[in-house]
Every structure is written in C-alpha cells, then in structure tokens.
Amino acid sequence: MASAIGWYGPLIDLSKASSHVGDFVQLLVFVHRSTPVQYKVSKGGEIVRTDIQVGDDTRPRFTVSLWQKQMGSLAISGDVILLQNVKVARFGDLIDARTVSCSSIVPLVHSYELMVSEDELIGNSRLGTAAKEKLKKVIGWVKANELIIRNQKQLSRNWKVLEVGEHKDCTSISEVLNLTCSCKAIFLASVGEIFLPIVWRATCEIEKEKMFISWRINSKDDGGLAEDFICTGCQLCGSPLELDRSKHALKQNSVPLYCDKSSNRLHVVSLIYQPFMLYLYDESGSLPLLVKNKAAELLFGNIPAERVYLCLEANLPVHKSSSKDVPETHYHAGGPQHGAPAEGASDIVSPSGDEMDREEKNKCHGSVDFHFVWFVMLKMLLQQGKNSPLGFEVNVDPRLDRESGRYEMVTATMPCFRNK
Template identity: 55%
Template sequence: MTSAIGWYGPLVDLCKTDHHIGDIVQLLVFVHRSTPVQYKLSKGGEVIRTDIQVGDDTLPFFSVSLWKKQMGTMVVAGDILLLQNVKITKFGHAVEARTVEWSSLVSLVHPYGSLLSKGVDELIEESQVGKTTLEKLCKVIKWVQRARSALNTIGSHSFVKPRNWKLPKQSESQNLLLLSEVLGLSNSCNAIFNASIGEIFLPITWRALDDSDKEKMFVSRRTMEDKDNSLAEDFICIGCHLCGSPLVSENGSICKQNNISLYCPKSPNHLHAVTLIYRPFMLYVWDESEYLPLLVRNKAAVVLFGNIRAERVYSCFRGQNRSHNSNQAYFCRENNPEAVEKGLVGSCSSDADKSLEVKEKNHHNKNTNFHLIWLVLLKILLQQGKNSPLKFEATVNTSLDTEHGKFEMLSVSVPCARNKLFSG
C-alpha cells in the first residue's frame, strides 16, 4: 500500500484487521484512552503493559497493547497516532493489535485541543507522511471532528474517557469515593468505592518465564483462549487460608521455615492454617477518574470467585485432567481421590496433606465442576465494558507500596439496585 522505509506491512483500516491475523501492519488511529498496568516483580524488573483504546473512521473502538514503557508514556488520550509495525492478534473472538520489538509510534496530531479548533488542512500542513497515510489521516481527523460531540463527554480537565460500563441507577451513599480520591488518601483507613474490573495480574515468580511468556501474567487474555488449561495451576498453591501467604517456595517445594513468616498474623494461635489457597494477585479496577491496583489475598479472592474455595477448583481440575473419558471431562472425579491426592502430593508435605480434607468436602458436590464454574466466572468478571461496576471495600495502608498491599481488597459486592422495574 505504501513503500515508506521501515514499514513491514500495509496501512490497514481497523475494520479490516481481522483479515490480517498474525500479520504486521500499520494503523492510523485516534486514542480514546490509555491505561497502564504495571507491576514491580520481587526479583527486580518491572512488567508493564499499556492498553490503549483506539478508533478510526471505519471502527470506533479497537484495543492495542503496548509492551514498551517508553511507548506507553508517549501516548496521550486525544492524540492521533501512526502505529508502525504492530502485530494483529486474536484472543477468543476479539481481534487486537500488540507491539513487537520493532514497533514504533508517531504522534500526528497533538494536543486534542488543536484537533477541535483547527481545520483539516491546517492540521495536516506539517505532517511529513506519504500520500496514503495522509489520505487516511484526513479521514480520521474528519471522523473525530464529526463524532466529537459523541466522543467528548467529559469536561475540560481531561479528554474523552468513554464509560466502559453501565452506570448504577441508584443514588450512592456519600461514603463512596472516586478512585482518584482513594489514590489521594494520606492516612491509612478503609475505603469503599465502585469500580469496574479491568485486569487480573498474577505475578508468576515461582517458575521461570521468558519474555514472550510474560503475557501469561495478564489473566484476561488467558480466559479467552480455549487452549490455556493451566490457569488453575498458576492461581492455586499450598498456603495459609487465613493470611493468604503461599507456603511454597519459588521452585515449587515447601518453603523452609526461614523463608516464610513463622507466625500467622491472622490466626489466634499464630499457626498458619495450611490448605490450598489462591495465590495473591493484583486486581486492576477502573472508574472514570482513575485506575487502581488492588492486592487480593485468598480470603478476598474466595469472595470475588463466588465463594468457591481454591481446593474445590483444584480437585475438580485434577480430576478433569485425569479423566480419559471425554463424556465425563466436565465432571469431577470424586470417586478418584487418588487423583486429588496425587495432584497435591507433588507440591506439599505430609503435614500440609493432612489438613486438606479435600475428599470429605467434595462428597457434597458430586457432579459439580467447580473448575469449570470458576473459569466461567473469571471470564465473566474480565469482560471489560460489559459489566456494571462492583462495590469494593479495601484497606488503604499508606506505609506500604502497591505491590505489597497499599490497597488491599477486603470484600466485593454487587451494588444494590433499587430500580423501579416492578413498582408499576
């Protein structure tokens, strides 16, 4: 389409990206919103992905994930960008673009104010781009200017932040905070706020990951892939269900006592209560004002996952994997306690084993596949833009950094909708 140096693929309209799965392409887009997900790993290093929501004259909303820190910081909502050499990928039914090593970006129109105040000719005057790119730029500028009343719903302090959720109808109590207010709290306290779930980040530190595998830490993508069957193994480990501390070391064996906290801070007798738990993870929640990373430990995770405990998920997962009969693949193998036990024996001591009681607990739920239910729940929770906001309660501990629980989730609930559907 164009022969500019350094281009490895055609400039394509967003509506046609599904014809280019796996290809490297160029995109010329308007940026609706930019959301970084960043996390400092305990071993050093930082995982960063910036999700940007973009649009053009052929498709109003499209997702691009940027894996380069510098690129993430260059993107400003309201800009028109040329994304060079990005790869089109497909997760489940969703098509999106992501950067590769040789991706780059050029800002063509900045700031947003000029996009509204200037004419097309004036805006493209200084653009040093090829003919095809220039034609596309004109189309995108005209589209934004035409659609600006629909796009620009926010006041003057920031540009467009389209809602990606439905607003609750009832009037909220006054103790509800905006995420920007929670982030600005200077004293430790509890905070209650409504927010939408954007991403679950699971820091994988117990096994080696190469760079291409870093994506496995972003759970939303994995829930869209049918092939990924290892979520339960990554999410669940041996640990204390009271304080949520994993009691396995990085390589999977039980921690030596000097590596873990000897006393349980949440137990009256200071002893850890060992069982299978959800590993601590970060839940990224968003509202219109900000995004906030919440640390979620086992107890809160159980609430988030519909009161399904980790051991139930895991025993069904193991049973399912051991089943050779595809007709039974979706059902637990309660009559195969060996499978359950063996799955656990690989990674826990006999002490831990004794406390598991998996067998007994599952007798009540013979044909319920908690693994499958859990996977469906995860998938539903992570459907960005399709869920109403949830009401969170979190502790704010200003003496900690984000990765260690500055904001830690206590509970979550569906805000009570006092609508008048049935009032006649």
C-alpha cells in the same frame, strides 16, 4: 509511501482488524485510556506492559498492548496517534494488536489541539494522502462524539485529611490515588486485567505472557491455569506457605512466622488462592489492586480455592493428577500445631484430611463442577468493555508501594443501577 517511511503493512480501519490476524498493520486512532501493568520481581527487574484502548470512525473500542516500556509515555489519553508496524493477534474470540521490536508510535494530534479546525490540523501534518484522509475521519468522529470534553472533564477531588480507619466514598480512581492517609476507600471501577506473578519457576520471554490472565483465558492451547492460581497457604491472612512461592510473594523473604488475622496467631493451612494483582480502570485512570485469598473467594463467587482444585483433580485422569496435600494442622514456623482452630477459620480445613478429599472428589462427579464455574467467573470478569462497573471496598496503606499492596481489596459487589 509505505516503503519511504518503513511500513510493513497497510493502514487499516479498526473494523477490518479481523481480516489481518498475524499481519503487520498501521493504525491511526484516538486513545481513550492508557493502563500500565507493572510488577517488580524480587530478583530484580520488572515486567512492564501498557494496555491502551483506542478507537476510530469504524470501531469505537479496540485494545493494543505496548510491550516496550518507552512507548507507554507516548500513548496519552485524548491524543490521536499513529501506531506503526503493530501485529494483529487472535486469542479465542478476542482480537487485539501488540507491538514488537520494529513497532513505533507517532503522536499526531494532542487533546488540546483538537479544538483547532480540522483543515489546519491536517494541513500541518506530513502524512500521505491516505493517512491524511484517515486523520480527518478520526478527528471528525472524535468531535462528533464529544470525546474531547469527556477526556478533559475536571474530576472532583477531596483534600480532606483522613483519619485512620475512616470509610471514604470516592467518585473515581483518580480520587483514590490522591488519598494520603490509611483508610477504606469505596468506589466503582471496571476490571481490566488480572496479573498473576509466576516467579517461583523459571520463565522465558514467551511464558511471561501467561502472567496476564486475559491472554491465557483466550488461549486454546494453554493449561494449568487453576494450578498456578492455587497453592498451600493460610486461609486467613492469605500468605503462601510453600517456600518456593512465599519467598517471591509480596517481596517476602521467607514463610511468615505468624498469622496477623488469627486470634491465636497460628496459620490456618489449606489450599488458597495465590495473591495476585487486579487492574481496575475508569475514565480517570487505572489502579493496581492486591487480592488475597479471602477477597479472591468473593471475587470468584464465594468459591474457595480448595473446592476448585478438588473438582479439577476429580476430572483429571489418574496419570495426570498432581495432587496438592490438604494439611490437617495449623502451622507456625516452629512446626505443626494441633488443637482448636483459630477464630475466623472456615470449615474447609477438616480434621479428616484424606477422607475429606475422597468425599469432596466424589461430590464433584455427581453435582457442581466448581472448577468449571470458577473458570466461567474468571472469564466473565475479563470481558473488558462488556461489563458494568463493580463496587470495590479497598484498604489504603500509603506506607506501601503499589506492587506491595498499597491498595488491597476487601470486598467486591455488583451495584444495582436504576433509571430515575
């Protein structure tokens, strides 16, 4: 059977995936959710990956990464599909599967067909004996767990015309996606992926995976994560002020002249978190969220980027240190500006630059290692399927596309769920 249809490996249960790390396998699964991860780069082209969460009768949740753009349209939530010639991989404690050039997807049963009797569905398929038996088990598992009803549930939508600046409580991501006016949306969602566009340096195909932080978090050999997250920029507006980074961030062509978050329009220069995309999901869909410096601090437990970097530098050997300068001045395009800090600036930017660096590094040796705490927070955020949803407040600007900040994070909170 395998040779007749070009299979490179066995048809396995998801529970046995850990025994096939590095091997090609076939997976017959139910699709819970499909999350496209897409980023358009300023030089043209785009990086596309679709993460699907699947399950079968032996394991309810398992992640498969689809690296071929056309495959994403075939993996529809609520369908039963056959994934052919996918490769099982391990990153730290995480085991998942990914497609390669010889992989393919065969839709077997659409969600609306799952209401039909199992015998009729299986009888009409052209699968072999083992695959038919597996299909029967998966369909039975889906019906027993009422996954059909859950995926077909009609979610409430709000068609009210929103006023600018209005706060809107949304019950799901699909409701946020249907907002057509500028507003602040408040909703619950889970974190699926963090995408950091590393486009200021040349990257090969393999290095593109490093832009997906869940991969790097679970890779024992990868370093430089904090250095890629942190750059010189404005504390208030979150714009990178390093020319090689700013010209790629959010499709900008140059360093922004003035700060739109400052009372005197001057940038407050310090080490900041590089803008990144946070991909959220719930049962209704997925949403890409732009996260800039101030919002990133909240997401990472109120830890400023500068503290992370100074602790990292303090723990590195001298010959490996690649210190970023911590600017002492405020900045606009005409040159540095000395004087009073803008309204809203924090105490991180100190008038005693070198002295502050030495003091902060000494503190890192004797107290909290903020780099380690930041890494733990980042890893906890990406424990997909193990965390409760977070509460998000998001600025919605329908004039922008998704990759340029249509949805921008303001705050994130951990809601308290109480049993009635």
